[in-house]
Ligand code: ZN
């Protein structure tokens with residue numbers, strides 16, 4: 393990962409080694425593959441490459457320099473957050489400023505992020521850059537994002553630890569008579585009180601509603617005998633955590649107990665067997681084979697997991713369509729589930745980082761069935 397040769401991206405004083413954004417830009421430049429530059433407009437990629445956290449901006453990454461184009465709301469912030477970039481304030485029509493900049497830099501082949509460019513945006517870019525060949529690209533920045541550096545891991549670790557803590561504290565509150573949305577609010581307050589942001593809308597799904605893998609908290613009142621699934625995460629320095637537990641309200645019946653143990657066993661097998669080099673599909677199979685063998689295969693409709701970082705869902709894929717190999721430094725969820733319509737569901741989700749020979753857990757909440 394270390395880049396020792398002189399690099400124009402290093403800027404004054406050769407700060408390349410201390411600034412993660414400089415390192416990331418150098419690595420992405422290494423993936424330009426003959427392009428003169430790459431236009432980056434996806435919020436997470438923009439932040440990853442420059443440190444800029446504003447809601448609007450276009451990054452023009454080239455081997456010679458990085459330009460960050462934004463509007464009057466953000467120029468001051470951009471200059472502070474992205475010190476190694478040339479910050480440009482655009483006029484009323486940003487694409488015109490972009491066109492002038494690209495022409496000024498003499499770029500003839502410019503890559504764009506095809507997964508995130510709409511037809512409308514493509515038309516605008518084509519009109520603004522008549523002399524430039526626009527080349528669709530995929531994953532040039534994401535390839536770097538999938539491997540977390542120490543600073544990124546630290547933020548994810550903090551987010552995961554905080555999520556464990558807030559969920560643990562909330563166990564005191566969960567009892568029959570409580571409303572799902574009331575519980576979600578308490579969890580949200582817990583995250584915010586501890587200085588984190590809420591990673592995504594917290595899922596609370598109880599009783600028969602727990603068969604909804606992404607059930608939004610409703611006004612349903614928790615009742616004895618329910619399974620209650622909570623899926624939540626914190627955001628720290630822009631980085632997310634993602635944790636799910638299913639609890640039993642009162643002593644579980646034999647079917648609840650059985651299904652929980654199948655999910656638990658599937659997750660344990662995946663956590664024990666996952667390692668760098670296997671594809672996401674092979675990792676998925678570690679858990680899916682067990683759920684299939686126990687006859688619940690049709691009720692496990694989603695993938696085993698997903699990458700987590702600046703986005704809650706990012707690469708690598710850990711699912712039936714995960715064809716790329718897992719790599720050391722990937723941060724992924726391991727979240728098998730069984731959802732039976734009309735009955736309910738169970739999911740156990742943990743966050744791990746891939747190490748040379750296996751996984752290291754980032755979440756630490758007990759994986760045993762907690763009876764409340
Ligand atoms: Zn989740």
Ligand code: ZN
Nearest residue numbers: 634725727741
């Ligand atoms: Zn997840």
